[in-house]
Amino acid sequence: MQRPSFIRHWTELEGEDDAHYKGDTELMAIGAPLAAKLGLTRIGIHHIRLLPGRRTSYPHAESAEEEFVFVLEGTPDAWIDGHLHRLAPGDAVGFPAGTGICHTFINDTDSEVRLIVVGERPKDENRIRYPRNEAHEATRPDRWLDWPERALGPHDGLPERVRKAREE
Numbered sequence: 657m658q659r660p661s662f663i664r665h666w667t668e669l670e671g672e673d674d675a676h677y678k679g680d681t682e683l684m685a686i687g688a689p690l691a692a693k694l695g696l697t698r699i700g701i702h703h704i705r706l707l708p709g710r711r712t713s714y715p716h717a718e719s720a721e722e723e724f725v726f727v728l729e730g731t732p733d734a735w736i737d738g739h740l741h742r743l744a745p746g747d748a749v750g751f752p753a754g755t756g757i758c759h760t761f762i763n764d765t766d767s768e769v770r771l772i773v774v775g776e777r778p779k780d781e782n783r784i785r786y787p788r789n790e791a792h793e794a795t796r797p798d799r800w801l802d803w804p805e806r807a808l809g810p811h812d813g814l815p816e817r818v819r820k821a822r823e824e
Contacts, residue, residue: 677714678795684710685771714813722776725750725774727771733761735811758788760813
């Protein structure tokens with residue numbers, strides 16, 4: 657008996673290794689949009705591969721969408737409000753909507769990191785704040801103008817390899 661279409665291996669669903677922000681050539685994580693490809697419509701679930709020297713996104717906070725990240729493999733850093741927190745397999749991180757907690761995940765190790773990211777499907781009312789990428793934020797119609805400002809620590813949100821390449 658053939659398996660139904662809503663049973664798939666993540667490797668069959670993974671996208672191309674070309675994710676980047678408009679106007680920037682920095683490659684981000686490689687994702688497999690599990691929920692969308694398996695027919696789920698109310699939640700988003702992604703299997704994420706984070707290659708050495710990459711990050712999942714620009715540091716950001718969201719006004720109306722919650723996000724959950726679970727480390728399957730590797731030891732990424734969670735960049736939270738400008739501070740790095742080393743994670744290990746089994747660690748789980750939750751970002752409640754509307755808190756203004758800015759975050760991204762950085763792989764400054766020599767090994768691949770694998771994450772499961774679960775969140776709400778995109779909402780029209782959601783707004784996004786990019787405190788370390790304000791030029792990008794200014795181009796977005798969904799920018800979060802009245803975010804609950806939080807003090808940001810000293811880390812710029814860049815992987816070491818990206819920072820060094822930009823300094824050259």
